[in-house]
Amino acid sequence: MSFNLNHLEFIAFASLWTIGLSAIAFVGGSIVGFGVALARISQHQWVRYVAATYIQLVQGTPLLILLFLIYFGVAIFGFNQVPAILAAGLGLTIYSSGFLAEIWRGCLESVPRTQWEAAECLALTDWQRMQKVILPQAMRIATAPTVGFLVQIIKNTSLASVVGFVELAQAGKIINNSIFEPFTIFVVVACFYFAICYPLSLWSRSLERKLNVGRR
Template sequence: MSPFTTWDILRNLLFAAEWTILLSLVAFIGGGIVGLAVLFARTGRNAALRRVSMVYIELIQGTPLLMQLFLSFFGLSLLGFDVPPWFAAGLSLTLWTSAFLAEIWRGCVEAIPRGQWEASSSLAMTYFEQMRHVVLPQALRIAVPPTVGFSVQVVKGTALTSIIGFVELSKASTMITNATFQPFVVYGLAALVYFALCWPLSKSSQILERKLNVAHRNH
């Protein structure tokens, strides 16, 4: 058996980080699409849909992500579906992301002055037309910094999928630790890889926010 060098450890962690990135992208894009649907339901005119989407958001934001992962991983397989870890991971992270994004975006939509809604509705626009042409283009501007900021939570959330056996950065760290008996080095390096993924996102969210505030002041 050849001994692991620090470089070997780092190289294997970087391989595993590809899965972290892929899962983050799936969750973020999928969550964005579902989140948009939830946003429409949450801010729309149908009272029943508003209630349902509110309960959905409250349930997901009000329970640990780990429980949602366990329910989809162990729960779905009891219903007779064969659920591989990657599917359970992708599904629960997508739903989790959608609830948070919908709530972030709702704040942005509600920041648009009432007059804009009234003006567009006096032009006989339907709700979707109002959202598409009047509200969303303006809400998008304020939505960008918090959305980018939330992507950091998604990347960190993927770490939990290691617990149901999805092999990404965290699971790989545990596996490498079991092989090398160097937890200090392995988890330290894993933390640095996560930091390298998340910090640029955090920073750009901050910079975007500052830029936006400058624009606000000039108005």
């Protein structure tokens, strides 16, 4: 048997799972990461310390180990092994939050200090200052690195196969184990990855132009 439309359909279906898992990781990581980023610039030293420790732990732990710990570690607490989608989603969410938090912390702190002081002079509350003055400016700076990291998340979903999740790369491996045509199969897999990631890069450039960040 050689590579055929059934195999192509299987890879296409797996690419949807890759997109779904990436969306879970990015949305979840964004929510947690934004909170951690705010904690990193908190006025309270102990809050900054806890947030910095979380980021160092996440960034210093390989994603592969993180996935193993979540998938097999829950048994220590008396639970059965979690479903593969849940373990992969949680692991990638934690991983994403650590990196997004540091990216956004840098973007928030790159807003000129005079902007923070001007907002204080307007007697805005902390949240109003962040929402109306700081975040709009930080978003312009954060656009490119955030979308760039989203592409990285998509590629890192290939590690989810270690907990039994069938995503795009794993689908290629499964097909190759049955028909032994690695070059053809993984060229197709690479094309699917490119088809997912390249539009994101174009979207990032478009956003940069709209926000007057990118070069014209």
